[in-house]
Amino acid sequence: MPPTSSSSAQAARQALADRLRELRLDANLSARQLSAAAGWHEAKTSRIENAKKAPSEQDIRRWCEACRVPGLVPELIAVMRAVDSTWLEWQRAERTGLKHLNVQVRDLYERTSLFRVYSPTFVPGPVQTENTIRAILTSVRKRRRIAVDDVEAAVAERVDRQDSLFSRGGHRFHIILEQAALGMQIGGPAVQAGQLRRLLEVQRLPAVSLGIVPSDTNRSERQWGVEMFFMFDDAQVSVELVSGFLNVTAPTEIAMYAETFVGLSELAVYGKAAASLISEALRDLNV
Known part of the structure:
Protein backbone atom coordinates (compact mmCIF):
# COMPACT_ATOMS: atom_id res chain seq x y z
CA MET A 1 0.00 0.00 0.00
CA GLU A 89 -5.48 1.48 -6.28
CA TRP A 90 -7.79 1.62 -9.27
CA GLN A 91 -5.33 -0.48 -11.26
CA ARG A 92 -5.59 -3.28 -8.73
CA ALA A 93 -9.31 -2.90 -8.07
CA GLU A 94 -10.23 -2.98 -11.75
CA ARG A 95 -7.76 -5.53 -13.08
CA THR A 96 -10.58 -8.01 -13.79
CA GLY A 97 -13.05 -5.42 -15.06
CA LEU A 98 -15.60 -3.01 -13.64
CA LYS A 99 -18.52 -5.20 -12.64
CA HIS A 100 -16.99 -7.05 -9.67
CA LEU A 101 -16.07 -3.81 -7.88
CA ASN A 102 -19.70 -2.68 -8.10
CA VAL A 103 -20.94 -6.06 -6.89
CA GLN A 104 -18.57 -5.95 -3.91
CA VAL A 105 -20.03 -2.70 -2.55
CA ARG A 106 -23.67 -3.69 -2.94
CA ASP A 107 -24.01 -5.01 0.59
CA LEU A 108 -22.56 -1.77 1.98
CA TYR A 109 -25.09 0.26 -0.02
CA GLU A 110 -28.04 -1.90 0.98
CA ARG A 111 -27.30 -1.76 4.72
CA THR A 112 -26.79 2.01 4.71
CA SER A 113 -29.72 4.11 5.90
CA LEU A 114 -28.34 7.60 5.28
CA PHE A 115 -26.12 8.41 2.32
CA ARG A 116 -24.31 11.73 2.40
CA VAL A 117 -22.54 12.55 -0.84
CA TYR A 118 -20.52 15.58 -1.85
CA SER A 119 -19.37 16.02 -5.43
CA PRO A 120 -17.59 19.07 -6.82
CA THR A 121 -17.35 17.84 -10.40
CA PHE A 122 -20.17 15.59 -11.60
CA VAL A 123 -23.51 14.08 -10.60
CA PRO A 124 -22.77 11.07 -8.32
CA GLY A 125 -23.84 7.46 -8.73
CA PRO A 126 -27.04 7.22 -6.63
CA VAL A 127 -28.88 9.65 -8.92
CA GLN A 128 -27.15 9.02 -12.25
CA THR A 129 -29.16 8.00 -15.30
CA GLU A 130 -28.32 4.79 -17.12
CA ASN A 131 -26.81 6.79 -19.99
CA THR A 132 -24.61 8.75 -17.58
CA ILE A 133 -23.44 5.56 -15.90
CA ARG A 134 -22.59 4.04 -19.28
CA ALA A 135 -20.72 7.16 -20.42
CA ILE A 136 -18.69 7.35 -17.18
CA LEU A 137 -17.75 3.67 -17.14
CA THR A 138 -16.84 3.73 -20.83
CA SER A 139 -14.59 6.72 -20.16
CA VAL A 140 -13.07 5.05 -17.08
CA ARG A 141 -12.27 1.88 -18.99
CA LYS A 142 -10.55 3.83 -21.77
CA ARG A 143 -8.69 6.24 -19.51
CA ARG A 144 -7.42 3.57 -17.11
CA ARG A 145 -6.69 1.10 -19.93
CA ILE A 146 -8.78 -1.71 -18.43
CA ALA A 147 -8.34 -4.80 -20.58
CA VAL A 148 -11.63 -6.50 -19.68
CA ASP A 149 -14.70 -5.02 -21.39
CA ASP A 150 -17.60 -5.63 -19.02
CA VAL A 151 -19.03 -2.11 -19.17
CA GLU A 152 -22.58 -3.25 -19.96
CA ALA A 153 -22.54 -5.79 -17.13
CA ALA A 154 -21.31 -3.09 -14.73
CA VAL A 155 -23.99 -0.68 -15.96
CA ALA A 156 -26.68 -3.31 -15.37
CA GLU A 157 -25.41 -3.95 -11.84
CA ARG A 158 -25.38 -0.26 -10.93
CA VAL A 159 -28.83 0.39 -12.39
CA ASP A 160 -30.25 -2.61 -10.53
CA ARG A 161 -28.61 -1.49 -7.28
CA GLN A 162 -30.00 2.01 -7.69
CA ASP A 163 -33.51 0.71 -8.42
CA SER A 164 -33.31 -1.50 -5.34
CA LEU A 165 -32.27 1.36 -3.07
CA PHE A 166 -35.10 3.63 -4.19
CA SER A 167 -37.82 0.99 -4.43
CA ARG A 168 -37.23 -0.79 -1.11
CA GLY A 169 -37.45 2.30 1.06
CA GLY A 170 -35.54 2.82 4.27
CA HIS A 171 -32.76 4.72 2.50
CA ARG A 172 -32.27 8.49 2.61
CA PHE A 173 -29.99 10.55 0.40
CA HIS A 174 -28.47 13.94 1.16
CA ILE A 175 -26.50 15.01 -1.89
CA ILE A 176 -24.55 18.24 -2.27
CA LEU A 177 -23.22 19.34 -5.64
CA GLU A 178 -21.11 22.27 -6.64
CA GLN A 179 -22.85 24.25 -9.39
CA ALA A 180 -19.97 23.37 -11.72
CA ALA A 181 -21.10 19.72 -11.58
CA LEU A 182 -24.27 20.68 -13.45
CA GLY A 183 -22.21 21.66 -16.48
CA MET A 184 -19.78 18.73 -16.48
CA GLN A 185 -20.52 16.80 -19.67
CA ILE A 186 -19.66 13.11 -19.74
CA GLY A 187 -21.22 11.57 -22.81
CA GLY A 188 -22.18 14.82 -24.53
CA PRO A 189 -24.98 17.40 -24.26
CA ALA A 190 -27.87 14.97 -24.76
CA VAL A 191 -26.67 12.66 -21.98
CA GLN A 192 -26.13 15.61 -19.65
CA ALA A 193 -29.56 17.04 -20.47
CA GLY A 194 -31.14 13.73 -19.51
CA GLN A 195 -29.13 13.75 -16.31
CA LEU A 196 -30.29 17.23 -15.37
CA ARG A 197 -33.92 16.27 -16.00
CA ARG A 198 -33.35 13.30 -13.71
CA LEU A 199 -32.12 15.67 -10.99
CA LEU A 200 -35.30 17.72 -11.29
CA GLU A 201 -37.27 14.52 -10.77
CA VAL A 202 -35.34 13.08 -7.83
CA GLN A 203 -35.20 16.32 -5.88
CA ARG A 204 -38.95 15.98 -5.42
CA LEU A 205 -38.63 12.54 -3.84
CA PRO A 206 -39.19 12.46 -0.05
CA ALA A 207 -36.04 10.35 0.42
CA VAL A 208 -33.78 12.83 -1.39
CA SER A 209 -32.37 16.14 -0.19
CA LEU A 210 -30.48 17.77 -3.06
CA GLY A 211 -28.40 20.86 -2.38
CA ILE A 212 -26.37 22.89 -4.84
CA VAL A 213 -23.62 25.30 -3.84
CA PRO A 214 -23.84 28.33 -6.20
CA SER A 215 -20.60 29.13 -7.99
CA ASP A 216 -20.67 32.75 -6.78
CA THR A 217 -20.69 31.75 -3.10
CA ASN A 218 -18.13 33.68 -1.06
CA ARG A 219 -16.00 31.13 0.74
CA SER A 220 -13.35 33.37 2.19
CA GLU A 221 -14.42 32.54 5.74
CA ARG A 222 -16.53 29.43 5.17
CA GLN A 223 -16.17 25.80 4.08
CA TRP A 224 -14.06 25.34 0.95
CA GLY A 225 -14.76 22.66 -1.60
CA VAL A 226 -12.94 19.36 -1.05
CA GLU A 227 -12.54 16.03 -2.83
CA MET A 228 -15.59 13.95 -3.74
CA PHE A 229 -16.68 11.72 -0.86
CA PHE A 230 -19.45 9.30 0.11
CA MET A 231 -20.58 8.82 3.70
CA PHE A 232 -22.30 5.54 4.58
CA ASP A 233 -24.16 6.37 7.80
CA ASP A 234 -21.43 7.02 10.38
CA ALA A 235 -19.64 3.76 9.61
CA GLN A 236 -17.45 4.58 6.61
CA VAL A 237 -16.39 7.33 4.23
CA SER A 238 -15.15 6.52 0.74
CA VAL A 239 -12.99 9.11 -1.00
CA GLU A 240 -12.27 8.85 -4.71
CA LEU A 241 -8.80 10.02 -5.71
CA VAL A 242 -6.86 9.98 -8.99
CA SER A 243 -4.90 6.80 -8.29
CA GLY A 244 -7.37 4.91 -6.12
CA PHE A 245 -9.92 5.18 -3.37
CA LEU A 246 -9.62 5.52 0.37
CA ASN A 247 -12.02 3.90 2.84
CA VAL A 248 -12.03 5.86 6.08
CA THR A 249 -13.27 4.03 9.16
CA ALA A 250 -11.56 5.86 12.05
CA PRO A 251 -14.34 7.57 14.08
CA THR A 252 -12.34 10.78 14.49
CA GLU A 253 -11.86 11.09 10.72
CA ILE A 254 -15.48 10.23 9.96
CA ALA A 255 -16.47 13.02 12.36
CA MET A 256 -14.28 15.44 10.39
CA TYR A 257 -16.05 14.51 7.16
CA ALA A 258 -19.44 14.85 8.87
CA GLU A 259 -18.50 18.33 10.07
CA THR A 260 -17.29 19.25 6.60
CA PHE A 261 -20.55 17.99 5.11
CA VAL A 262 -22.55 20.17 7.50
CA GLY A 263 -20.48 23.19 6.45
CA LEU A 264 -21.06 22.47 2.77
CA SER A 265 -24.78 21.90 3.32
CA GLU A 266 -25.05 25.34 4.90
CA LEU A 267 -23.66 26.87 1.71
CA ALA A 268 -26.05 24.98 -0.56
CA VAL A 269 -29.46 26.03 -1.81
CA TYR A 270 -32.38 23.61 -1.96
CA GLY A 271 -35.88 23.31 -3.38
CA LYS A 272 -36.90 25.95 -5.90
CA ALA A 273 -33.54 27.69 -5.76
CA ALA A 274 -31.73 24.44 -6.60
CA ALA A 275 -34.27 23.63 -9.34
CA SER A 276 -33.62 27.07 -10.83
CA LEU A 277 -29.88 26.37 -11.09
CA ILE A 278 -30.55 22.97 -12.68
CA SER A 279 -32.99 24.49 -15.18
CA GLU A 280 -30.47 27.19 -16.01
CA ALA A 281 -27.83 24.57 -16.77
CA LEU A 282 -30.36 22.67 -18.88
CA ARG A 283 -31.14 25.78 -20.94
CA ASP A 284 -27.43 26.39 -21.48
CA LEU A 285 -27.14 22.95 -23.12
CA ASN A 286 -29.69 24.04 -25.75
CA VAL A 287 -30.78 20.49 -26.59
Whole structure:
Protein backbone atom coordinates (compact mmCIF):
# COMPACT_ATOMS: atom_id res chain seq x y z
CA MET A 1 0.00 0.00 0.00
CA PRO A 2 1.48 3.38 -0.97
CA PRO A 3 1.77 6.14 1.61
CA THR A 4 -1.40 8.20 2.03
CA SER A 5 -2.33 11.22 4.15
CA SER A 6 -5.02 9.23 5.96
CA SER A 7 -4.37 8.14 9.53
CA SER A 8 -7.02 5.42 8.97
CA ALA A 9 -4.86 3.73 6.35
CA GLN A 10 -1.61 4.18 8.23
CA ALA A 11 -3.07 3.15 11.58
CA ALA A 12 -4.46 -0.08 10.13
CA ARG A 13 -1.13 -0.87 8.52
CA GLN A 14 0.81 -0.08 11.71
CA ALA A 15 -1.51 -2.21 13.84
CA LEU A 16 -0.78 -5.26 11.71
CA ALA A 17 2.96 -4.53 11.84
CA ASP A 18 2.82 -4.22 15.63
CA ARG A 19 0.96 -7.53 15.89
CA LEU A 20 3.63 -9.32 13.86
CA ARG A 21 6.40 -7.79 15.95
CA GLU A 22 4.66 -8.94 19.15
CA LEU A 23 4.47 -12.48 17.79
CA ARG A 24 8.22 -12.43 17.13
CA LEU A 25 8.99 -11.15 20.63
CA ASP A 26 6.61 -13.66 22.25
CA ALA A 27 8.48 -16.41 20.38
CA ASN A 28 11.76 -15.04 21.80
CA LEU A 29 13.17 -14.53 18.33
CA SER A 30 15.46 -11.73 17.21
CA ALA A 31 14.74 -10.06 13.88
CA ARG A 32 17.76 -11.86 12.46
CA GLN A 33 16.53 -15.26 13.69
CA LEU A 34 13.04 -14.76 12.29
CA SER A 35 14.46 -13.62 8.96
CA ALA A 36 16.65 -16.69 8.73
CA ALA A 37 13.74 -18.98 9.55
CA ALA A 38 11.49 -17.25 7.01
CA GLY A 39 14.16 -17.28 4.34
CA TRP A 40 14.56 -13.59 3.63
CA HIS A 41 16.89 -10.69 4.42
CA GLU A 42 16.73 -9.07 7.86
CA ALA A 43 15.96 -5.73 6.21
CA LYS A 44 12.62 -7.11 5.06
CA THR A 45 11.65 -7.96 8.62
CA SER A 46 12.51 -4.42 9.67
CA ARG A 47 10.43 -2.90 6.87
CA ILE A 48 7.42 -5.07 7.76
CA GLU A 49 7.65 -4.28 11.49
CA ASN A 50 7.94 -0.56 10.80
CA ALA A 51 4.95 -0.63 8.43
CA LYS A 52 7.10 0.39 5.48
CA LYS A 53 6.32 -2.80 3.59
CA ALA A 54 2.99 -4.61 3.47
CA PRO A 55 3.41 -8.36 4.01
CA SER A 56 2.03 -10.80 1.48
CA GLU A 57 -0.08 -13.80 2.46
CA GLN A 58 2.98 -16.00 2.01
CA ASP A 59 5.00 -13.66 4.24
CA ILE A 60 2.40 -14.04 6.99
CA ARG A 61 2.44 -17.84 6.67
CA ARG A 62 6.23 -17.95 7.00
CA TRP A 63 6.17 -15.46 9.88
CA CYS A 64 3.67 -17.56 11.81
CA GLU A 65 5.60 -20.76 11.11
CA ALA A 66 8.80 -19.15 12.40
CA CYS A 67 6.97 -17.98 15.54
CA ARG A 68 5.34 -21.40 15.97
CA VAL A 69 1.78 -20.04 15.81
CA PRO A 70 0.43 -21.51 12.53
CA GLY A 71 -3.09 -21.36 13.91
CA LEU A 72 -3.04 -17.55 13.61
CA VAL A 73 -2.49 -17.59 9.84
CA PRO A 74 -6.19 -17.31 8.81
CA GLU A 75 -6.84 -14.50 11.28
CA LEU A 76 -3.80 -12.46 10.25
CA ILE A 77 -4.48 -12.92 6.54
CA ALA A 78 -8.01 -11.65 7.13
CA VAL A 79 -6.55 -8.61 8.93
CA MET A 80 -4.11 -8.06 6.05
CA ARG A 81 -6.94 -8.11 3.53
CA ALA A 82 -8.87 -5.59 5.62
CA VAL A 83 -5.80 -3.34 5.67
CA ASP A 84 -5.54 -3.66 1.90
CA SER A 85 -9.16 -2.54 1.53
CA THR A 86 -8.44 0.71 3.37
CA TRP A 87 -6.50 1.97 0.36
CA LEU A 88 -7.02 0.37 -3.01
CA GLU A 89 -5.48 1.48 -6.28
CA TRP A 90 -7.79 1.62 -9.27
CA GLN A 91 -5.33 -0.48 -11.26
CA ARG A 92 -5.59 -3.28 -8.73
CA ALA A 93 -9.31 -2.90 -8.07
CA GLU A 94 -10.23 -2.98 -11.75
CA ARG A 95 -7.76 -5.53 -13.08
CA THR A 96 -10.58 -8.01 -13.79
CA GLY A 97 -13.05 -5.42 -15.06
CA LEU A 98 -15.60 -3.01 -13.64
CA LYS A 99 -18.52 -5.20 -12.64
CA HIS A 100 -16.99 -7.05 -9.67
CA LEU A 101 -16.07 -3.81 -7.88
CA ASN A 102 -19.70 -2.68 -8.10
CA VAL A 103 -20.94 -6.06 -6.89
CA GLN A 104 -18.57 -5.95 -3.91
CA VAL A 105 -20.03 -2.70 -2.55
CA ARG A 106 -23.67 -3.69 -2.94
CA ASP A 107 -24.01 -5.01 0.59
CA LEU A 108 -22.56 -1.77 1.98
CA TYR A 109 -25.09 0.26 -0.02
CA GLU A 110 -28.04 -1.90 0.98
CA ARG A 111 -27.30 -1.76 4.72
CA THR A 112 -26.79 2.01 4.71
CA SER A 113 -29.72 4.11 5.90
CA LEU A 114 -28.34 7.60 5.28
CA PHE A 115 -26.12 8.41 2.32
CA ARG A 116 -24.31 11.73 2.40
CA VAL A 117 -22.54 12.55 -0.84
CA TYR A 118 -20.52 15.58 -1.85
CA SER A 119 -19.37 16.02 -5.43
CA PRO A 120 -17.59 19.07 -6.82
CA THR A 121 -17.35 17.84 -10.40
CA PHE A 122 -20.17 15.59 -11.60
CA VAL A 123 -23.51 14.08 -10.60
CA PRO A 124 -22.77 11.07 -8.32
CA GLY A 125 -23.84 7.46 -8.73
CA PRO A 126 -27.04 7.22 -6.63
CA VAL A 127 -28.88 9.65 -8.92
CA GLN A 128 -27.15 9.02 -12.25
CA THR A 129 -29.16 8.00 -15.30
CA GLU A 130 -28.32 4.79 -17.12
CA ASN A 131 -26.81 6.79 -19.99
CA THR A 132 -24.61 8.75 -17.58
CA ILE A 133 -23.44 5.56 -15.90
CA ARG A 134 -22.59 4.04 -19.28
CA ALA A 135 -20.72 7.16 -20.42
CA ILE A 136 -18.69 7.35 -17.18
CA LEU A 137 -17.75 3.67 -17.14
CA THR A 138 -16.84 3.73 -20.83
CA SER A 139 -14.59 6.72 -20.16
CA VAL A 140 -13.07 5.05 -17.08
CA ARG A 141 -12.27 1.88 -18.99
CA LYS A 142 -10.55 3.83 -21.77
CA ARG A 143 -8.69 6.24 -19.51
CA ARG A 144 -7.42 3.57 -17.11
CA ARG A 145 -6.69 1.10 -19.93
CA ILE A 146 -8.78 -1.71 -18.43
CA ALA A 147 -8.34 -4.80 -20.58
CA VAL A 148 -11.63 -6.50 -19.68
CA ASP A 149 -14.70 -5.02 -21.39
CA ASP A 150 -17.60 -5.63 -19.02
CA VAL A 151 -19.03 -2.11 -19.17
CA GLU A 152 -22.58 -3.25 -19.96
CA ALA A 153 -22.54 -5.79 -17.13
CA ALA A 154 -21.31 -3.09 -14.73
CA VAL A 155 -23.99 -0.68 -15.96
CA ALA A 156 -26.68 -3.31 -15.37
CA GLU A 157 -25.41 -3.95 -11.84
CA ARG A 158 -25.38 -0.26 -10.93
CA VAL A 159 -28.83 0.39 -12.39
CA ASP A 160 -30.25 -2.61 -10.53
CA ARG A 161 -28.61 -1.49 -7.28
CA GLN A 162 -30.00 2.01 -7.69
CA ASP A 163 -33.51 0.71 -8.42
CA SER A 164 -33.31 -1.50 -5.34
CA LEU A 165 -32.27 1.36 -3.07
CA PHE A 166 -35.10 3.63 -4.19
CA SER A 167 -37.82 0.99 -4.43
CA ARG A 168 -37.23 -0.79 -1.11
CA GLY A 169 -37.45 2.30 1.06
CA GLY A 170 -35.54 2.82 4.27
CA HIS A 171 -32.76 4.72 2.50
CA ARG A 172 -32.27 8.49 2.61
CA PHE A 173 -29.99 10.55 0.40
CA HIS A 174 -28.47 13.94 1.16
CA ILE A 175 -26.50 15.01 -1.89
CA ILE A 176 -24.55 18.24 -2.27
CA LEU A 177 -23.22 19.34 -5.64
CA GLU A 178 -21.11 22.27 -6.64
CA GLN A 179 -22.85 24.25 -9.39
CA ALA A 180 -19.97 23.37 -11.72
CA ALA A 181 -21.10 19.72 -11.58
CA LEU A 182 -24.27 20.68 -13.45
CA GLY A 183 -22.21 21.66 -16.48
CA MET A 184 -19.78 18.73 -16.48
CA GLN A 185 -20.52 16.80 -19.67
CA ILE A 186 -19.66 13.11 -19.74
CA GLY A 187 -21.22 11.57 -22.81
CA GLY A 188 -22.18 14.82 -24.53
CA PRO A 189 -24.98 17.40 -24.26
CA ALA A 190 -27.87 14.97 -24.76
CA VAL A 191 -26.67 12.66 -21.98
CA GLN A 192 -26.13 15.61 -19.65
CA ALA A 193 -29.56 17.04 -20.47
CA GLY A 194 -31.14 13.73 -19.51
CA GLN A 195 -29.13 13.75 -16.31
CA LEU A 196 -30.29 17.23 -15.37
CA ARG A 197 -33.92 16.27 -16.00
CA ARG A 198 -33.35 13.30 -13.71
CA LEU A 199 -32.12 15.67 -10.99
CA LEU A 200 -35.30 17.72 -11.29
CA GLU A 201 -37.27 14.52 -10.77
CA VAL A 202 -35.34 13.08 -7.83
CA GLN A 203 -35.20 16.32 -5.88
CA ARG A 204 -38.95 15.98 -5.42
CA LEU A 205 -38.63 12.54 -3.84
CA PRO A 206 -39.19 12.46 -0.05
CA ALA A 207 -36.04 10.35 0.42
CA VAL A 208 -33.78 12.83 -1.39
CA SER A 209 -32.37 16.14 -0.19
CA LEU A 210 -30.48 17.77 -3.06
CA GLY A 211 -28.40 20.86 -2.38
CA ILE A 212 -26.37 22.89 -4.84
CA VAL A 213 -23.62 25.30 -3.84
CA PRO A 214 -23.84 28.33 -6.20
CA SER A 215 -20.60 29.13 -7.99
CA ASP A 216 -20.67 32.75 -6.78
CA THR A 217 -20.69 31.75 -3.10
CA ASN A 218 -18.13 33.68 -1.06
CA ARG A 219 -16.00 31.13 0.74
CA SER A 220 -13.35 33.37 2.19
CA GLU A 221 -14.42 32.54 5.74
CA ARG A 222 -16.53 29.43 5.17
CA GLN A 223 -16.17 25.80 4.08
CA TRP A 224 -14.06 25.34 0.95
CA GLY A 225 -14.76 22.66 -1.60
CA VAL A 226 -12.94 19.36 -1.05
CA GLU A 227 -12.54 16.03 -2.83
CA MET A 228 -15.59 13.95 -3.74
CA PHE A 229 -16.68 11.72 -0.86
CA PHE A 230 -19.45 9.30 0.11
CA MET A 231 -20.58 8.82 3.70
CA PHE A 232 -22.30 5.54 4.58
CA ASP A 233 -24.16 6.37 7.80
CA ASP A 234 -21.43 7.02 10.38
CA ALA A 235 -19.64 3.76 9.61
CA GLN A 236 -17.45 4.58 6.61
CA VAL A 237 -16.39 7.33 4.23
CA SER A 238 -15.15 6.52 0.74
CA VAL A 239 -12.99 9.11 -1.00
CA GLU A 240 -12.27 8.85 -4.71
CA LEU A 241 -8.80 10.02 -5.71
CA VAL A 242 -6.86 9.98 -8.99
CA SER A 243 -4.90 6.80 -8.29
CA GLY A 244 -7.37 4.91 -6.12
CA PHE A 245 -9.92 5.18 -3.37
CA LEU A 246 -9.62 5.52 0.37
CA ASN A 247 -12.02 3.90 2.84
CA VAL A 248 -12.03 5.86 6.08
CA THR A 249 -13.27 4.03 9.16
CA ALA A 250 -11.56 5.86 12.05
CA PRO A 251 -14.34 7.57 14.08
CA THR A 252 -12.34 10.78 14.49
CA GLU A 253 -11.86 11.09 10.72
CA ILE A 254 -15.48 10.23 9.96
CA ALA A 255 -16.47 13.02 12.36
CA MET A 256 -14.28 15.44 10.39
CA TYR A 257 -16.05 14.51 7.16
CA ALA A 258 -19.44 14.85 8.87
CA GLU A 259 -18.50 18.33 10.07
CA THR A 260 -17.29 19.25 6.60
CA PHE A 261 -20.55 17.99 5.11
CA VAL A 262 -22.55 20.17 7.50
CA GLY A 263 -20.48 23.19 6.45
CA LEU A 264 -21.06 22.47 2.77
CA SER A 265 -24.78 21.90 3.32
CA GLU A 266 -25.05 25.34 4.90
CA LEU A 267 -23.66 26.87 1.71
CA ALA A 268 -26.05 24.98 -0.56
CA VAL A 269 -29.46 26.03 -1.81
CA TYR A 270 -32.38 23.61 -1.96
CA GLY A 271 -35.88 23.31 -3.38
CA LYS A 272 -36.90 25.95 -5.90
CA ALA A 273 -33.54 27.69 -5.76
CA ALA A 274 -31.73 24.44 -6.60
CA ALA A 275 -34.27 23.63 -9.34
CA SER A 276 -33.62 27.07 -10.83
CA LEU A 277 -29.88 26.37 -11.09
CA ILE A 278 -30.55 22.97 -12.68
CA SER A 279 -32.99 24.49 -15.18
CA GLU A 280 -30.47 27.19 -16.01
CA ALA A 281 -27.83 24.57 -16.77
CA LEU A 282 -30.36 22.67 -18.88
CA ARG A 283 -31.14 25.78 -20.94
CA ASP A 284 -27.43 26.39 -21.48
CA LEU A 285 -27.14 22.95 -23.12
CA ASN A 286 -29.69 24.04 -25.75
CA VAL A 287 -30.78 20.49 -26.59
